[in-house]
Amino acid sequence: MQFNYHFLKFLTKELSDCLINKRLALVFTQNKNELILKFDRSVSDFFIKANLDSEASLLSFPTSFARAKKNSVDLFGEIIGMKVIHIRQFKNERSFSIQFENQYELLFKLHGRHSNIILFKNDELLTLFKNNIAKDQLLDLKGMDREIDQSDEAIVANNFDVFKTFPTFDKHIKGYLKSNQFYDLESADAKLEILHDLLGQLNDHQFYVSVEVPDLYLLKPEGEYESFSNPITASNFLARQFFTNHGFAQAKNKLLTQLNKEIKKSESYIMQNENKRKEIKNSRGYDEIANILMANLHLKVNPMSKDIELFDFYSNEQIKIKLKPNQSLQQNAENLYRKAKNQSKEIDILNENISAKKKMLESLKTKVATITSLEDIKELRVFDKPPSSSIAKEASPFMEFEIEGFQVFAGKNAKNNDLLTQKFARKDDLWLHARDVSGSHVIIRTPKGVKIPMRVIEQVARLAAWHSKRKSDTLCPVIYTQKKYVRKPKGSLPGQVLLSKEEVILVEPKRNIN
Secondary structure (H helix, E strand, C coil): CCCCHHHHHHHHHHHHHHHCCCEEEEEEEEECCEEEEEEECCCCCEEEEEEECCCCEEEECCCCCCCCCCCCEECCHHHCCCEEEEEEECCCCCEEEEEEHHHEEEEEECCHHHCEEEEEECCEEEEECCCCCHHHHHCCHHHCCCCCCCCHHHHHHCCCCHHHHCCCCCHHHHHHHHHCCHHHCCCHHHHHHHHHHHHHHHCCCCEEEECCCCEEECCCCCCCEEEECCHHHHHHHHHHHHHHHHHHHHHHHHHHHHHHHHHHHHHHHHHHHHHHHHHHHHCCCHHHHHHHHHCCCCCCCCCCCCEEEEEECCCCEEEEEECCCCCCHHHHHHHHHHHHHHHHHHHHHHHHHHHHHHHHHHHHHHHHHHHHHCCCHHHHHHHCCCCCCCHHHHHCCCEEEEECCEEEEECCCHHHHHHHHHHHCCCCCEEEEECCCCECCEEECCCCCCCCCHHHHHHHHHHHHHCECCCCCCCEEEEEEEHHHEECCCCCCCCCCEECCCEEEEECCCCCCC
16 A cells, blocks of 8 residues: 555655755666665765565665665666755655756656656656556656545535545555445445545554555554554565565465476376386286297298287287297297396386385475475575585586486587586486497486486487487497496596496487487
8 A cells, every 4th residue: 555645645745854955866776677766965865765566566765775786777867966846746646756956857656567757857758767668658747636526525426436536545445444334324424424534544644564464554454563653664664574575475486386396297207107107017018929939939930021920828819920030939039038028127117216206206295385384584495595516507508308307418519528427417327428429428317216217218319319420320329327437537638538337229319309
């Protein structure tokens, strides 16, 4: 309610006592929604701080203000050094102006999220603080005052439509009228009595600032509040309460948003891996197909055959089995047994990864519940401490990707490869590189206790192959190992490393890994 006509009447009267015959020393901004005005006074300087963003439209009057050395811009240079001659409160309007000598006038249009500060000379617009409000270009100072007949006769003539007679009444006043059954009364005298009592309270020179949800009232609010008789003191208290609570709420919401994002990613990861595990378990086992082949080793098969039809003694039906040309039935069966073994390992890895992710998910949900219940900024800071090595800062120089919840980083050039491998990568991260050719170092960030599925390694290997000299080859061998097995010899060229342990996978180079 600070930007309400009934409060501004008191505030502008107090500003008159503080500013008339004082000179404007400085006007500057440090962000797009904040303006600071400094006035020279014999005893002490006087500051007006205007916050005009959509969430924090407030005026406050600090006793001092430390200007930042950077990102600070001077404004309204035409009136610097000018003397204040009058503070003008527009009638029935949420606006006032500071009138200076030489016909300059600085308008404070205080319309909530559409608030602005505008400089005029001889009633002609010169400069706007916020240029994105198109209608402000058409403002006419001469038409700012609203003359309204607010006599009892006018109120009755308007059939007690008080918001037509008093457009300055806000939601707090509306609530007051409703609580006093104003709208239910039939007697005109009773209604006028309630209105007279209301207007008396609005002019009582008493201001209230609620503590729990910071707001300024001219009518005594419910709940905990502080009362004031000076509008500047009330404004400053409101600003302190608002920005303390607002800052805490912003930090809390930011942290909860990050955690909820992690929860969503974890739930998606678990669902994808559970679906993959279900798919593997529901598919025909490679070992059964291999057993069928082994039972038919006596058959003569054309070496160039790509398939064979055999009796499936598991289902008592004929089955067509794919074969690799130039391999015997036994060799094909051995390939299938190897796949069955790898499939079993993949299920074990999926189980471990799902279990680890579920533990992480439970921890995240517990953290969200704890932070949601916090009401103190000091307690919140315990959760909001940045990690010792910030991924956001370290990751910025590299190409970044994500696959199935795993973060993937690739170097952009030889020096960048060294930065990625030597400074950024952790010892348990998986490191990949196209074999025997120059290319990007690639790492998969590996959370503690989580094993990377082979299908993820294959997809990231395709990426490593693409970012190498082999990108146009049909197939490319890619080395992969844990970063702890990668070392950089002294005196080696940028990007050169030696490996003490490695595995190789043959993949098709691909730009996209999803």
